[in-house]
Structures are given as structure tokens and as C-alpha cells.
Amino acid sequence: MPKNGKPTRTTAQGLYDRIADVQNIAMKINGYRASVAKYLRSLDLGLRSDSLVLDAGSGTGIVTNAFHECGLPAKRVISLDLSINSLKIARESLSKRKKASAPTDTVQANVLAMPFADRTFDLIMMCGVLEYTPLDAGLSEAARVLKKGAPLVLLPVKPSIVGSMLELLYNFKIHPLKSVREAATRYFNIVGNHEFPVTEPISWSKTVFLLEKK
Ligand SMILES: C[S@@+](CC[C@H](N)C(=O)[O-])C[C@H]1O[C@@H](n2cnc3c(N)ncnc32)[C@H](O)[C@@H]1O
Numbered sequence: 001m002p003k004n005g006k007p008t009r010t011t012a013q014g015l016y017d018r019i020a021d022v023q024n025i026a027m028k029i030n031g032y033r034a035s036v037a038k039y040l041r042s043l044d045l046g047l048r049s050d051s052l053v054l055d056a057g058s059g060t061g062i063v064t065n066a067f068h069e070c071g072l073p074a075k076r077v078i079s080l081d082l083s084i085n086s087l088k089i090a091r092e093s094l095s096k097r098k099k100a101s102a103p104t105d106t107v108q109a110n111v112l113a114m115p116f117a118d119r120t121f122d123l124i125m126m127c128g129v130l131e132y133t134p135l136d137a138g139l140s141e142a143a144r145v146l147k148k149g150a151p152l153v154l155l156p157v158k159p160s161i162v163g164s165m166l167e168l169l170y171n172f173k174i175h176p177l178k179s180v181r182e183a184a185t186r187y188f189n190i191v192g193n194h195e196f197p198v199t200e201p202i203s204w205s206k207t208v209f210l211l212e213k214k
Contacts, residue, residue: 010110012132015171016059016083024060024089030201036066036127036155039194039208045072045151051122053077053102056111056142057129061090063155064104065097067125074102074122080109112137116145127155128206131172135183143187143213152188152211156180162204177207184211 016023027033047053051074055064058079067077079090087106094104109115111126112133124146130138142152157163157174167174175183184190188211196203 010082010132011171013082013084016081017085020060020083020085020089023086024062024093027060027062032202033062033066033069035196035200035202036063037069039196040067040070040072040153043151043153043210045123047073047122049073050075052120054114054116054121054124054145055079056114056124056126057081057132058090058106059083059086059128061086061093063125063127064090065093068094068097068100068104070101071099072101077102077104078107079104080107080111080114082108082110084108112141114141114145118144119147120145122147122150123153124151125153125155128157128172130154131157131167131174135175135179136186139183139187146213148213150213151191152209152213154180154184154209154211155206156209157205158207160205166205180209184209187211188213 053067053074055067058064058081061079064077064079079087081087087108091106107115111129124142126142146152157166158177159174163174181190190209191212192210194208196206
């Protein structure tokens, strides 16, 4: 982060600024939003009407929209990403929503240095973003801004044929799941590791860990 406080433009930001539109359409077609919403609905996240929720590395807002679709209580939702163009699309799609849990703000920032105080959030969701960062640094920053005992819903890209194709296409690095578990246990209790049904395209590239801040 430079002295003027603005995030440095990274390769990932440049890539997602260029492909935000295409990425959003691809994600709409493959049903990710419905799969994530179904999973979130299956959990008891302990949210209340004063809860603060963060989608860290939100991209075009697929996961943020999935959250709103569930009708869970919240006071405010924040979609955070480095890519300005992705956040613009997120804002457009969120403004068209008929059903929303709470108002959503978009914030351009780095998941490795989030502009929030310690223990701010009651829920964090992270989908497909830590593949662009060192694992430990990403998880420790998420743990910093999460309240004690609060959940992190973490959807990493899993090693698979589709995952390897995406790795080349999107220029990221899949972390071995053993490393994800090891790094996660430094800051979180692992409450669950859900596999999506194979009939849902999200299962071809993602798995989901339910973590609880220690
Ligand atoms: C594969 S996309 C996933 C987007 C969204 N979570 C989803 O599931 O549709 C990865 C996103 O991470 C963002 N990203 C990559 N590195 C980041 C960082 N260090 N801080 C914030 N966002 C980052 C990219 O801009 C991109 O929008």
C-alpha cells in the first residue's frame, strides 16, 4: 500500500478490470450464485439485524448476491475487491435486487490490508481470492477483522482438472488443501468442509470450509 493510501495496481486487478463483464456472465451461467446461496441457507451463521458482513475479494458480487438471496439478517454488507470494474458491475447488479438483507457498500481495497478495525465483522465470505495471495497473510488478515467465534466461509479453488485450467486462464495459484487446513488452524477452528454435489458446476473447481475465528 503506497503512502497516499490507494491500493497499488496489481496484475490481478488489471486482469479483472479487463475481464469483469465476461467473468460476470460466465459466473451467471454456471449457477455459482444458487449453489452458494443453497449452502449458506444450510448453515446457522448466528447473524442478527445488527450484524456486519464482508465479501472479501467479491469480484462482480456473485457471493454478495447469494448472501442477499438467503434473506439472512444483517445491518450492512460490504463487497471488497481490488478491481474497480468488477465492483462497478457488483453495484449495478445489487442496485437491481428486489430482495436484500441490508444495504451494501463496495470498497476498493486489498484483502491483505483491509481498511477495517480489528474484530469488525460477524461473517466473512471469501471465494476464489486467496489463490492470488500468500495463504497465511490472507487468512490472518481475515481473522484480524473478524469477531471472536464468528464464521469465515472460505471457498478455495481445489486441485482438479477444471481448477488447473482456471489456474492457467486466470493466472492464480491453487493452494493444496492440506496447506489450507494447516494455515486455517492457526487462526480458526475448522467446523466443516462441504463438497458441493457433482451436478453443480461449482463442485468442479471449489470446495468450502466453514471456519470459526479462535
Ligand atoms: C476468481 S475472482 C472471484 C470473485 C468472486 N469472489 C466470485 O466468487 O465470483 C477473484 C477476485 O479476487 C480479486 N483479487 C485478487 N487479489 C486480490 C487482493 N489482493 N485483494 C482484493 N481482491 C483481490 C480479483 O480482482 C477478482 O475480482
